[in-house]
Amino acid sequence: MDDLRHYLGRLRSWAGAGLYVHLLATAALGLFDGVGLYLLVPMLGLLGLLGEGGGVPLLGQGLAALRELPDSYALPLLLAVYVAVVGVQALLQRVQSIRAVRLQQGFIRHLRLGLYEGLMRANWPFFGRRRNSDIHHLLTSELARVSQATHLLLQLASSLAFTIVQIGIAFWLSAPLTGFALASGALIAFAMRRKVRRAKAVGNETSELSQSFYAGINDHFAGIKDIKSNRLEASFLSWFGSLTGRMEANFLAFARLQATTRSWYQLSAAALIAVFVLLAVEVLHVGAGQLLLVVIIFARLWPRFTTIQAGAEQLLSAAPALRGLRELERDCAAAREPEATGASDAMSLQRGLECRYVYYRYGTQAEADYALRDVSIRIPAGRMTAIVGRSGAGKSTLAELLMGLLEPERGVLLADGVPVSGETRLALRHSVGYVSQEPFLFHDSIRHNLLCVRPDASEEELWEALRFAAADEFVSRLPEGLDTVVGDRGCRLSGGERQRLVLARAIVRKPSILVLDEATSALDSDNEERIREALDRLRGTMTIVVIAHRLSTIRGADQVIAMERGEASVSETSIQTEGTGEADRRKEAIRA
Numbered sequence: 001m002d003d004l005r006h007y008l009g010r011l012r013s014w015a016g017a018g019l020y021v022h023l024l025a026t027a028a029l030g031l032f033d034g035v036g037l038y039l040l041v042p043m044l045g046l047l048g049l050l051g052e053g054g055g056v057p058l059l060g061q062g063l064a065a066l067r068e069l070p071d072s073y074a075l076p077l078l079l080a081v082y083v084a085v086v087g088v089q090a091l092l093q094r095v096q097s098i099r100a101v102r103l104q105q106g107f108i109r110h111l112r113l114g115l116y117e118g119l120m121r122a123n124w125p126f127f128g129r130r131r132n133s134d135i136h137h138l139l140t141s142e143l144a145r146v147s148q149a150t151h152l153l154l155q156l157a158s159s160l161a162f163t164i165v166q167i168g169i170a171f172w173l174s175a176p177l178t179g180f181a182l183a184s185g186a187l188i189a190f191a192m193r194r195k196v197r198r199a200k201a202v203g204n205e206t207s208e209l210s211q212s213f214y215a216g217i218n219d220h221f222a223g224i225k226d227i228k229s230n231r232l233e234a235s236f237l238s239w240f241g242s243l244t245g246r247m248e249a250n251f252l253a254f255a256r257l258q259a260t261t262r263s264w265y266q267l268s269a270a271a272l273i274a275v276f277v278l279l280a281v282e283v284l285h286v287g288a289g290q291l292l293l294v295v296i297i298f299a300r301l302w303p304r305f306t307t308i309q310a311g312a313e314q315l316l317s318a319a320p321a322l323r324g325l326r327e328l329e330r331d332c333a334a335a336r337e338p339e340a341t342g343a344s345d346a347m348s349l350q351r352g353l354e355c356r357y358v359y360y361r362y363g364t365q366a367e368a369d370y371a372l373r374d375v376s377i378r379i380p381a382g383r384m385t386a387i388v389g390r391s392g393a394g395k396s397t398l399a400e401l402l403m404g405l406l407e408p409e410r411g412v413l414l415a416d417g418v419p420v421s422g423e424t425r426l427a428l429r430h431s432v433g434y435v436s437q438e439p440f441l442f443h444d445s446i447r448h449n450l451l452c453v454r455p456d457a458s459e460e461e462l463w464e465a466l467r468f469a470a471a472d473e474f475v476s477r478l479p480e481g482l483d484t485v486v487g488d489r490g491c492r493l494s495g496g497e498r499q500r501l502v503l504a505r506a507i508v509r510k511p512s513i514l515v516l517d518e519a520t521s522a523l524d525s526d527n528e529e530r531i532r533e534a535l536d537r538l539r540g541t542m543t544i545v546v547i548a549h550r551l552s553t554i555r556g557a558d559q560v561i562a563m564e565r566g567e568a569s570v571s572e573t574s575i576q577t578e579g580t581g582e583a584d585r586r587k588e589a590i591r592a
């Protein structure tokens, strides 16, 4: 309920006066509908079906006035008024329906934009904590349920406004009969409250099942090569069969719940009308016209009660989606990076980067398992630094920290002697060109994949970057050259070709710091040698950090940092930072 209230508040503040206009117009619609119905009675009166007034307020006077008119005018006039009232109602209804969709879609877009922005601005560790498939699930399926809930909420509010106006008219016509009908409605709603609770439980299960569904299909198609090569198709098919079976059962459970509620309401409506007529005729002795009107009004109101009950059930079944979305929004807000301003423009590194007594561990790691432990190193500007070490030693973690993607748990990262945080972190990130272990390309042309990091790069600059990355030859051999579409994540290219394109992309950006994480691991020795020579030529213009397992890749590096279980040691040939005495003094100060 709290989540529902939260989103209702958001809807109110987003829609502003528009929401109230919508509700007022709905109430007006209810009024028109009631007036339209009320006009049926004088018609019946004029036709002599109700006697004098039939007990309906104002009808006697109305009929008398109509009878003053010539016979040939009275009925056509009344019919014209009736058509005009119903016509205005139809026009209002049209405007209302469009306004409701506009409100719903506008609000969902507002939520979607906010969430997408929150995700884009969340820091890097956030994505280590959240499963990608859960984010997809929330952005697609769960947001669709929230959209449905908004629609229901508006519908429910409209139904309530409409119903209240009609109840008012019914009260005016006959207070005791209306009181009786309302008491019966309340009794039925009370009897149905267990159904509403059950709807919530079914909704929880819907969320869990669809989360598993998204996670499953995400993983399975990302790992389809392994599934096929290990002949795992049958076991995945059986998983899919069982999950979709549970989804079907869950959907059926909800449909059953709604159908039961509907039939209870129908049954009770028939019973109620029977008791109602009996009560009106035998006990209250109400007039035929009045009885007819109230019966018509309630025949129209009762389905609205059913809609309200069904809406409440559906709304509660969407509650888990609201909760999931709210949690994600909260997490994004907690992990939000500072806004970029002029001060966060790319920096040109003059002296270099420095880690001082840096510790870092991932959320899941214990105290003893720091991914980086007491790391004090210096990356001199304009030089090439190699980071080597066994698998899991902490090389990628160190690279991510140097790029400003991770924040040290203890210790500091300095850029040109300035601690990296807030604006400086963004400025550092703007200055980095990065090629990861798993090169990523968008499903688009090679040109677009290069231009996405620098849209104003010229054709010559693109080819220059491709030459640097030893990718010019293979790209020029492609029938469509730069306009060749690379496929999903670059699947139409070989692993080595993908790596070279991602390297070219990093170069197009003209970064002042270039970080290559195993960026040439899939290349043959000729291409690797070409890239190594190109990196040699960059020396002095760019700060280069290369992570590599192969010694051939790091040949010629100005310094080598060896990582071992999160600890770093700089090789003999490294450029020394400061005197040992000063270093020890600072170390003690930070530890304290």
Ligand SMILES: Nc1ncnc2c1ncn2[C@@H]1O[C@H](COP(=O)(O)OP(=O)(O)OP(=O)(O)O)[C@@H](O)[C@H]1O
Residues within 6 Å of the ligand: 128, 362, 363, 364, 365, 371, 389, 390, 391, 392, 393, 394, 395, 396, 397, 398
């Ligand atoms: N997102 C993460 N969550 C939890 N632990 C992680 C995460 N990423 C890395 N680790 C752990 O941190 C340690 C260092 O990992 P890192 O990726 O930095 O090693 P690496 O030297 O780059 O390895 P490789 O050469 O295999 O890429 C490892 O023990 C690893 O299991």
